[in-house]
Amino acid sequence: MNKSQKLTKLIFLAMMVAIGVVISPILRVEGMCPMAHFINVTCAVMLGPWYAFICALAIGIIRMAFMGIPPLALTGAIFGAFFSGMLYRLSKGKLICAFLGEVIGTGIIGAIVSYPVMTLFWGKTGLTWFFYVPSFIAGTLIGGSIAFIFLKQLQKAKLLSKFQTALGSNVYEGSDVVTNDAIGIACLGFIGYLATVVIVNNFVANPTGFVSIIKYIVFAVFIIAAVVFWFVKKPKKESKESYV
Structure with missing residues (x-):
């Protein structure tokens, strides 16, 4: 340096x-x-x-x-x-x-x-x-x-x-992989979960039914998005041709 x-x-x-x-x-x-x-x-x-x-x-x-x-x-x-x-x-x-x-x-x-x-x-x-x-x-x-x-x-x-x-x-060059991005998306789900909890608790007096479970739905959406992202973006292994 x-x-x-x-x-x-x-x-x-x-x-x-x-x-x-x-x-x-x-x-x-x-x-x-x-x-x-x-x-x-x-x-x-x-x-x-x-x-x-x-x-x-x-x-x-x-x-x-x-x-x-x-x-x-x-x-x-x-x-x-x-x-x-x-x-x-x-x-x-x-x-x-x-x-x-x-x-x-x-x-x-x-x-x-x-x-x-x-x-x-x-x-x-x-x-x-x-x-x-x-x-x-x-x-x-x-x-x-x-x-x-x-x-x-x-x-x-x-x-x-x-x-x-x-x-x-x-x-460090090229050290991150698709898996890391997928984990990052999943972590964002927790932020969405917390934000939903704060919003519901401040604007809904007695949350019931759909409103009471919306925080879990938000979290699940991010987890599903992370899984889909990983499957779509992960490197495809090249198939090896076999010769007889």
Whole structure:
């Protein structure tokens, strides 16, 4: 990595920290901050695990200092950022692995670590070891899916590798397959499920009949779409001709 790439990398890191601080309040409730996970996965792919960790750490500290956010700003970001970058690197550039690293790092590890942190340092009572797991996983699925789609479009436009080269990061060509896209479509089903739940709960007083099961229908549609996509797009094996 030359000096120009190092400077570009630091500038990009500063930009991602600034963007993360600004967009983090979007869709945020305590225990769920989807846009933070979008930043985590994007940084992990663009910059690598350690820079992603530093980005998440800086955003968390700024949010705690100036926005009054509890330590969840750190426990709900730094582990996912690092694991996202590590799994992306270990998988030789599979975007779905960056997404899964965020889910595992934040949705499971970060959520469990949040229990003692919030209990001992923030004085929260009535918590359990798995109290934050559902909301953390929901947040990672939403933000991670948005990042996956965003990065996938950059990849298809041949821009992702150009950005990584300019930043002096590892570049992986042709590592994603149709299966990864199908998994991404299936993950979008969970976002549709959550959105349907929110809409129904806010606009329908007593959901019954079709309205009560529409969330499952939305989720099933995405799963079916993912399966159909995989069967249609998967590479066809060339048939071998036998000679007698």
